Amino acid sequence: MAAIVTDPVRTHVLGVPVDVCADVLQAALDLGQRGGGQIVTLNAEMTMAARADPALGAAIAAAQLVIADGAGVVWALGRQGFRVRRSPGIELAWNLLEQAAARGWTVALVGASPPVMEELRQRLARVFPSLQLVFSAHGFQAADAWPELEQQLLAVQPDLVLVALGVPRQETWIHGLPRPRRGLWMGVGGSFDVWAGAKQRAPAWMGALQIEWLYRLLQEPSRWRRMRALPDFAWAVLRERR
Numbered sequence: 352m353a354a355i356v357t358d359p360v361r362t363h364v365l366g367v368p369v370d371v372c373a374d375v376l377q378a379a380l381d382l383g384q385r386g387g388g389q390i391v392t393l394n395a396e397m398t399m400a401a402r403a404d405p406a407l408g409a410a411i412a413a414a415q416l417v418i419a420d421g422a423g424v425v426w427a428l429g430r431q432g433f434r435v436r437r438s439p440g441i442e443l444a445w446n447l448l449e450q451a452a453a454r455g456w457t458v459a460l461v462g463a464s465p466p467v468m469e470e471l472r473q474r475l476a477r478v479f480p481s482l483q484l485v486f487s488a489h490g491f492q493a494a495d496a497w498p499e500l501e502q503q504l505l506a507v508q509p510d511l512v513l514v515a516l517g518v519p520r521q522e523t524w525i526h527g528l529p530r531p532r533r534g535l536w537m538g539v540g541g542s543f544d545v546w547a548g549a550k551q552r553a554p555a556w557m558g559a560l561q562i563e564w565l566y567r568l569l570q571e572p573s574r575w576r577r578m579r580a581l582p583d584f585a586w587a588v589l590r591e592r593r
Contacts, residue, residue, distance in 0.1 A: 359416070364427045365587055367398045367408065369417045371428060375438040376446050382416050383510070383535050389414040389525050390537040392440030394421025395584035397518055407519035410526035418443065423581065427588045441542040444513055447535065451511050452479035459486035459504055462515030463543035470547040485509055490516050505532060512536045515543040 359372040372378040382388050391397075391414040401408040411417060418438045419425050425437045451458050460471065468489040475482055485507045488500050504512070505528065512534055514521045521538030528536075544550040 360433075361417075362428070362431060362433065364393075364424055364431075365398055365402060365584070365591060367393065367401045368412055368414075369393050369419055369424060369428070371433045371435050372418070375418045375443055376450075378416055378418075379443065379447060379535060380450065387510075387532070387534040388416065388536070389522075390443075390535060391417045391522055392420035392438075392443070392538070392540075393417050393424050395423030395427075396421070396580045398424065399580040399584050399587075400519060404519055406523045410519070410522040413526055414522075423584050423588075427584075430588065440537070440539060441545060444537060444539045444542055445546070447511055447537070448475070448479060448482065448513075452482040455481075455483065456510035457483045457485045457507065459507065459509040459512045460484065460515075460543070461486075461488050461500075461504070461512065462490035462517075462521065462539075463547070464491055464549075465489040467543050467547045467549050470549070471543050474547060501528060505529065508533055510534045513539045513542070515539050515541065517541075 359370045359378050361368055361370050363369065370378070379390060382390070389410075391411050393411065397407075397411075397420075401411050418440070419428060419435055420438060420440045422437055425435055428435050448458065450456070460468065462468075463471070468487060472484065472487055475484065486504055486509060488504070492500060510533070512525075514525055514537065516524060516538070517540060518538065521540070525536045525538060541550060
């Protein structure tokens with residue numbers, strides 16, 4: 352019988368940690384109240400990447416909150432007896448922006464292209480007039496610009512930092528920043544592009560059928576190499592449970 356979890360419980364899928372919790376937003380808010388930390392949104396593709404990339408694996412293992420973003424991870428947890436719902440990272444990140452505006456948090460954004468970042472700044476100002484955006488930087492910086500950018504970011508001590516540099520860079524970059532640091536730090540992949548209108552998210556019916564991966568593949572056919580991780584993930588989970 353599946354276990355109903357109220358408080359976050361850390362378990363593992365193929366050796367990669369993931370936290371099972373009934374309410375991911377509340378778990379993130381609780382983490383913020385405890386001083387903050389890194390949030391990772393885990394799917395099947397990232398799980399397989401973490402098994403092959405020690406740096407990514409270490410970043411996920413050190414994260415304070417790892418949520419089940421993908422349907423594959425939810426399925427694997429179900430085979431362990433955990434009843435969980437898929438928690439898309441793009442939705443959690445937006446909910447955190449809503450909380451930031453309501454609670455007076457300071458916010459920083461890092462990543463995406465210069466046009467996307469500019470459009471995103473304008474949209475957030477319209478949607479959340481009270482949002483305190485204290486730092487923003489696009490992701491196409493020269494290599495020698497990053498050390499100063501990081502110092503400036505850490506100096507403003509934001510309450511919420513959303514990073515759209517793609518996997519694994521966003522996770523390893525957050526993990527590698529100096530400690531101690533306050534606030535919630537979360538990698539959000541392509542969320543900035545969606546929020547800015549540069550890309551479209553999969554229709555709700557595809558999300559309900561848990562085939563958003565197919566929509567992304569149709570939008571970006573070059574992702575097919577990365578998608579090969581999905582059957583590998585399923586086969587590894589089946590072999591592990593046997």
